[in-house]
Amino acid sequence: MNKLIVSLSPHVHSGDSISRNMYLVIIALVPALLCSFISFGIGAIITTAISVASCVFFEWAINKFCMKNKNCTVCDGSAILTGLLLAFNLPSNIAPWIIVIGAFFAIGVVKMTFGGLGCNLFNPALAGRAFLLISFPVAMTTWPVPGQGFGTYLDAKTGATPLALMQEMFKSGDLTKLPEVEDMLLGNTGGCLGEVCALAILLGGIFLLWKKVITWHIPVSIICTVFVISGLLWIINPVIFSNPVAEIFSGGLMLGAVFMATDYVTSPMSAKGQLVFGVAIGFLTIIIRIFGAYPEGMSFAILIMNAFVPLINSKFKPTRFGEVSTK
Amino acid sequence: MKTFRIGGVHPAENKLSASEPIKVAELPKVAVYPMGQHIGAPAVPIVKKGDKVKVGTMIAEAGGFVSAPIFSGVSGTVLKVDTVVDASGYAKPAVYITVEGDEWEESIDRSEKLVTTKDKPELTPEDIIGKIKAAGIVGMGGACFPTHVKLTPPPGSKPEWVIINAVECEPYLTADHRLMLEKADEVLVGVDLLMRAGKVNKAYIGIEENKPDAIALLQEKCNVLYPNIEIVPLKTKYPQGGEKQLIDAVVRRQVPAPPALPVSVGAIVQNVGTAFAVYEAVMKNKPLFERVVTVTGKSLKKPSNLLVRMGTPMSQLIDACGGLPEDTGKVIGGGPMMGKALRNTEVPICKGSSGVLIMNDKEAKRAEPQTCIRCAKCVGACPMGLEPYLLATLSEKHMYERAMNEDVVSCIECGSCQFTCPSNRPLLDLIRDGKSTAMGIIRERAAAAREGK
Numbered sequence: 001m002n003k004l005i006v007s008l009s010p011h012v013h014s015g016d017s018i019s020r021n022m023y024l025v026i027i028a029l030v031p032a033l034l035c036s037f038i039s040f041g042i043g044a045i046i047t048t049a050i051s052v053a054s055c056v057f058f059e060w061a062i063n064k065f066c067m068k069n070k071n072c073t074v075c076d077g078s079a080i081l082t083g084l085l086l087a088f089n090l091p092s093n094i095a096p097w098i099i100v101i102g103a104f105f106a107i108g109v110v111k112m113t114f115g116g117l118g119c120n121l122f123n124p125a126l127a128g129r130a131f132l133l134i135s136f137p138v139a140m141t142t143w144p145v146p147g148q149g150f151g152t153y154l155d156a157k158t159g160a161t162p163l164a165l166m167q168e169m170f171k172s173g174d175l176t177k178l179p180e181v182e183d184m185l186l187g188n189t190g191g192c193l194g195e196v197c198a199l200a201i202l203l204g205g206i207f208l209l210w211k212k213v214i215t216w217h218i219p220v221s222i223i224c225t226v227f228v229i230s231g232l233l234w235i236i237n238p239v240i241f242s243n244p245v246a247e248i249f250s251g252g253l254m255l256g257a258v259f260m261a262t263d264y265v266t267s268p269m270s271a272k273g274q275l276v277f278g279v280a281i282g283f284l285t286i287i288i289r290i291f292g293a294y295p296e297g298m299s300f301a302i303l304i305m306n307a308f309v310p311l312i313n314s315k316f317k318p319t320r321f322g323e324v325s326t327k
Numbered sequence: 328m329k330t331f332r333i334g335g336v337h338p339a340e341n342k343l344s345a346s347e348p349i350k351v352a353e354l355p356k357v358a359v360y361p362m363g364q365h366i367g368a369p370a371v372p373i374v375k376k377g378d379k380v381k382v383g384t385m386i387a388e389a390g391g392f393v394s395a396p397i398f399s400g401v402s403g404t405v406l407k408v409d410t411v412v413d414a415s416g417y418a419k420p421a422v423y424i425t426v427e428g429d430e431w432e433e434s435i436d437r438s439e440k441l442v443t444t445k446d447k448p449e450l451t452p453e454d455i456i457g458k459i460k461a462a463g464i465v466g467m468g469g470a471c472f473p474t475h476v477k478l479t480p481p482p483g484s485k486p487e488w489v490i491i492n493a494v495e496c497e498p499y500l501t502a503d504h505r506l507m508l509e510k511a512d513e514v515l516v517g518v519d520l521l522m523r524a525g526k527v528n529k530a531y532i533g534i535e536e537n538k539p540d541a542i543a544l545l546q547e548k549c550n551v552l553y554p555n556i557e558i559v560p561l562k563t564k565y566p567q568g569g570e571k572q573l574i575d576a577v578v579r580r581q582v583p584a585p586p587a588l589p590v591s592v593g594a595i596v597q598n599v600g601t602a603f604a605v606y607e608a609v610m611k612n613k614p615l616f617e618r619v620v621t622v623t624g625k626s627l628k629k630p631s632n633l634l635v636r637m638g639t640p641m642s643q644l645i646d647a648c649g650g651l652p653e654d655t656g657k658v659i660g661g662g663p664m665m666g667k668a669l670r671n672t673e674v675p676i677c678k679g680s681s682g683v684l685i686m687n688d689k690e691a692k693r694a695e696p697q698t699c700i701r702c703a704k705c706v707g708a709c710p711m712g713l714e715p716y717l718l719a720t721l722s723e724k725h726m727y728e729r730a731m732n733e734d735v736v737s738c739i740e741c742g743s744c745q746f747t748c749p750s751n752r753p754l755l756d757l758i759r760d761g762k763s764t765a766m767g768i769i770r771e772r773a774a775a776a777r778e779g780k
Contacts, residue, residue, distance in 0.1 A: 118750075264703070
């Protein structure tokens, strides 16, 4: 007989793994990815491919040459995911070398210098986007108009995003140029590659909730907060503020709420903390969208709240057993 | 449907032996009785080499109030008083008995006739508790807390209900399930006795919905015979059989952090196997020397439920179920979530042995731990509302003071966190270290405070 293995309980495991979670998120991104291909043509495909390839390359190279890790973390899918999400946050007509720089910043600086998966303070894809937005403001805010045929890439005709129009509207009081909500749901507006089709993102979010990869707390609290605050502003003055439905379906809000703010590593641990995190992101998003220099508020709101996660974790503990009222 | 309110996980149920009727296991050649079979002081042997014993003869007396006597499950001659490696993995003092025939103590009523409280209306609570204490009954779900102690609440607390734990939330185990199906009448008399002993007039039996036949059968009998016993079907979720979780699920009250006892919210919780043992002890004068044990495993030929005399080595039960499979990697005393992995299969069945589980090589191996990705699944799974990832890290870094401030001693060691961790981190291993060290610190401080006075 073999020697018996002796270890402490539990002796069974759920079978869950890091890579399972990562690949489920990647599957959840597929509908939005397909929509972006339809909206922006080959440019979206090229941008995504370059972003994913360079993220995986940097992860592998840094693991191999700088960190001397024995077990390489490329196979767990987290670098692919970062690459996808970074691409989702770029316009589809951006030059390839800019994407590579963004990928290097996301993986090399934001993720690996802190120790790799699980140790980074900020969301790598979002930090990469923010870095590019500050470094290459023109390239990063020149948005292709969707539906120009499959062959469009660097030569795409460009136009304004719904959020840019809203901010303009806030300044000028002219409501006429705002796109229809149906267009924002289906991806018929300008914008980042992955953010334009809110419906596809929602589909992915429902998939993640069903597979229990994420919980409802962060996405629901962000969307509700934005809806309520923008709704209040709209009731106060419907001329200069856009309606709350347009506000939640425009820009990176859906993408951020479902895929970026729910990033495991950079979001709080307790349900209470996640609600606080979500409400704060929603609040900051509206503030930045209306009063900030950028029409886009979501990515900066998430990055700012990422920095508060350790504080939230130490302040908002889960409800301990016995604390719940007895009646 | 009711269930506990915080955390919980859903391990694969794998109740392979759920439809196997209870069979009587063969007598062993030599029966072994470790003296520490319960929480509290070990029992003290009262027999010596060469003594003749019968089935039901007391071989060791209780070592204190929180302790229980031990009875022989076989008849024969005491071979030696020595030590044996029990399920804990430590060598403990033990009595060895060579089995000769099967002669029972005359005082035991061996008839099948059901005796109810109507047949013995003269029983007082003190009589019942006295008989339970004398019969050596302890909690049969695995924790092995002496039952008479639980029925003697500290002054100032007033029990309101008896809650019967018939949840059997551990995967694989089916002993309690079969017991309810085959000995329903006896179990209900046992519950009636426990209510009388605890001076309460309401009892709940919590059963998970994965045992619909047991729920239906007991419901039917209670409707006719016991209007004050309520069957509570519970949504299947682990660790519902945890005492605090069960109370929360059934009566929606949460026992405060240690050292508070369940009775502080009005509940006395007893296992269904204990209720059956109480029936036999009080009505049949039969001390605790046999129990139902599930012997199971995916590669085992015949997973079974066996009625086993205590002292029987597990190897004999495994042989009765088709022998130890070639690819055995782990043998577990108890269920897969909280059971103990055994060093060898000669460990004897004790009062708290609810199952013997065989795992093959593949199931037995743990996956390589990876770095924590802070997914918060452990926080969501913890039924005590703790933060396992944090407690594990604090314990790993020997920051026991901070672990104490984060309520590490509230951990019930159910293993839900480690079960659910996608990074396969040994969370509970680490937390156990933190918890035991923290409890040591608490004891030291209490002792120092006493000396200071």
